[in-house]
Amino acid sequence: MxxxxxxxxxxxxxxxxxxxxxxxxxxxxxMSREENIFLIGADVNQKNSMRFKVQNALKNKVNILLPENIFEEDIFLKEQNMLSLENFLAESVDAVVMCIESPGSFTELGAFANHEKLSEKLIVLQDKKYEREKSFINLGPIKYLKQHTSSKVITINYNRDFNDIETIKLIKAIKDIKKSIGIVNYxxxxxxxxxxxxxxxxxxxxxxxxxxxxxxxxxxxxxxxxxxxxxxxxxxxxxxxxxxxxxxxxxxxxxxxxxxxxxxxxxxxxxxxxxxxxxxxxxxxxxxxxxxxxxxxx
Structure with a gap:
């Protein structure tokens, strides 16, 4: 037997x-015909979260992956470190869309902005309410991304729905990043x-x-x-x-x-x-x- x-x-x-x-x-x-992204932010089960709104807006337009589905078996939590996770994200998708609305996403923004490859393919959706605040996020990672990388920072109102104009703008940003960098590992x-x-x-x-x-x-x-x-x-x-x-x-x-x-x-x-x-x-x-x-x- x-x-x-x-x-x-x-x-x-x-x-x-x-x-x-x-x-x-x-x-x-x-894969080359479509736009493939990781979508990061609050739990998508929270109906009022920006991540939930963006996921709904991009549905059937972009191929969306949620990191929690990929890492459900803790592949990078036991043996590997944060750098491994960043490399994995940087090489596997055309862009990483970040909704900055949870403690985890604040931490990830700082880490990803400091990553050589990943910092070039981020799209940060910043809450308009905090756009002019002299905060660490604005003066640190967001300022760095704007001045030194090809990543995009898009300001939106987190209290409203993610509308059609914002969807078009986001898809254009994804396509622009894909054209310049895109997926590395097939x-x-x-x-x-x-x-x-x-x-x-x-x-x-x-x-x-x-x-x-x-x-x-x-x-x-x-x-x-x-x-x-x-x-x-x-x-x-x-x-x-x-x-x-x-x-x-x-x-x-x-x-x-x-x-x-x-x-x-x-x-x-x-x-x-x-x-x-x-x-x-x-x-x-x-x-x-x-x-x-x-x-x-x-």
Missing amino acids: RLKKKYLISFYQEVGLTILDKVMPYIKKA NIFNPIFAERYVLALLYVFGSIQKRYIIEIIKHIDILKDENQRMQKEKTEKVISIVNSSLSTLSQKKELNFNFNEKSFSLTDKGRYRINYEYDPQFIHKFLDFQRLKVLNFF
């Missing part, structure tokens, strides 16, 4: 690596990339347990990364990336979870996205061929 399980994992890893090599150009192209540890890769895995395998997705991505990382000194830390990253991808796909209603088999599969909406992001010839000649290979294996 143990040998069979080992052979099964090996098969999953082989197919998973083949899928990655073929879908990578499609994923890169899809790899399996980018949560946007990983989400699309997991979507392709689910299409090919039909139904698969999370533990096998983790084994596939761990195998890819071992093959692609010659530096194997910090494997425990890497494993934690892999688990978090898989959880994040499944969580995001679930929120988008693109996957189903079978409680009895503890496995994931695509919904009709998930399959529709596959048909939208890949051309029919590629789906027929490659993805469907790999599906047939999986069916014959079992």
Whole structure:
């Protein structure tokens, strides 16, 4: 039984690596066509928060990631430090939009403004009420960003809805930053990339347990990364990336979870996205061929 399980994992890893090599150009192209951002601020469950208002305004216009969904498994809280988190943010998205409305966001603004790469791709939404105050935030990080970086500071009224004019202005700022810097890492540890890769895995395998997705991505990382000194830390990253991808796909209603088999599969909406992001010839000649290979294996 143990040998069979080992052979099964090996098969999953082989197919998973083949899928990655073929879908990578499609994923890169899809990511380059859209604007991908991290949105930082107060809890989005607070309906009166600016972060909630911005999320609603940008919905269906920009691809929004919430850091708390990415880091729900504490990948950077145990083994890694704040610098690792900043590097991750700087490399994974086109821009980081910050709603300065909570103690956490105050701290993050100071840290991010001092980061060599991240300080160039921030969009700070400043509350008009505090615009002229001689505060540490205004005289420190905001002044620095305005004078020394390509980051944007947009002043808005936090007591009102985020209106259409402000939405247009924000989207323009995101596009401007993307044009000058944009995403740096198109790899399996980018949560946007990983989400699309997991979507392709689910299409090919039909139904698969999370533990096998983790084994596939761990195998890819071992093959692609010659530096194997910090494997425990890497494993934690892999688990978090898989959880994040499944969580995001679930929120988008693109996957189903079978409680009895503890496995994931695509919904009709998930399959529709596959048909939208890949051309029919590629789906027929490659993805469907790999599906047939999986069916014959079992």
